[in-house]
Amino acid sequence: MIKNNYRIADRVVCIDSLYDEVHDYCKDYLTDEEAEYTVSTSMSDIDSERRRSADEDRFEGHPVQEYSDSYLEELAVYRRIAEKMPDFDTVLFHGSVVAVDGEGYLFTAKSGTGKSTHTRLWREYFGSRAVMVNDDKPLLRINRNGVTAFGTPYNGKHRLGANISVPLKAICILTRAAENSIVSISPGEAYPMLIQQIYRPSDMAKMQKTLALADMLAEQTALYRLGCNMDISAAVTAYEGMR
Template identity: 55%
Template sequence: MKSFSIKIADTVIKITPVYSQIFEMCRDYLTDEEPLFEVETNEKDFEREKAMADGEYSLSYLETLAVYRKIVTRLVFSDILLVHGSAIAVDGKAYLFTAPSGTGKSTHTRMWREYFKERAVMVNDDKPLARFKKDGVFIYGTPWNGKHRLGNNICVPLKGVCILERAKENSISRISKKEAYPTLLSQIYRPIENGEAMIKTLQLADKFMELPLYRLGCNISQDAAITAYEGMKDQL
């Protein structure tokens, strides 16, 4: 498989893969610009991903995970953080919903799309990147956008981060960094095998939690989307 370059979070990365799946996955992010760094995979990477996987997966799929792991470990030094969550934009402002897998993040942002229609744009449904700039934090789409492949190659200012919890009644409240820290940290990719990158990740995580933070108790309804939006849209 030939090398190719992609541009994500305003950063160009050259990828030299073994299998073609990752090239197909990254088609919307291809570029001819000069890369900042290069990533390639080998048998050791595949074995590592196998050991961490929660099921049986093809080597070509495991390679996509290995490549992203290597990419985001490097990106922290450019003030870019990977956060597991579903990010959606309404009227040009993005909101990120995060929670452990299976809680209903994708279902919740689907309710936003159904309610807001053309006003809503999916940024990324699984592994968006947050980049810290002088004028704020911006959320980016990436090719790693979940099993339903929901996302766009866009950059949107991030206005709020919401921890989603299931509940019978819909409610939203502003929470402190201390309250949010355990859950948010668990949803941020932490390169534990690279000490320097880990330190930088924790520094960025601390800055990330200076954004407006919320806890949303919600059921599976459009009313939940309305509750979330009304609770977050006017906050600075």
């Protein structure tokens, strides 16, 4: 087993893993601070992730992919972290967060809609003003003072993200459309997508805490729906609409 400590979303976790690759994946978050909790994985966790990945492939109508044990362990580690995070008023959210001038904008949608493509347009349009926080599964800390989006090592297949945190200004549900348009939506309109995209822990007490955090997220974050055509003008429409 290999152990190292990492600061992720302002919390220090000791990761105790079977494979070196897990630690290489997290190297930008390495710290010598004392751990607040420990995540350990075993072959049973890896086998569980393999079954889960195969089930997802079948559900989506894709051929079942073969993944290495080390890659599956990376998934298992982040799942363990996500299970713990509600204790710290923090949830894992499936989406792409880009920051402009130090403020974060989170784009979420069903898989394949184009979240990563849209945030790439933001980086093209805003240049150095735009920074990718996390392109896949950021952590969101939610409390009465607001919402903070954190970069994590688990930032998508293109590894787009940074070890930074930013205040979250808005959440935008992305849809495809021939013409670009953006509208403000109510918490009730956004809530089904928010619940779908938040990681839901297996522990009942943590699940109840996650639902309470989702309510708070919907109540105190500006919410939008964007219809976009994936032209760079979509970035302008989205930014101007949310600013």
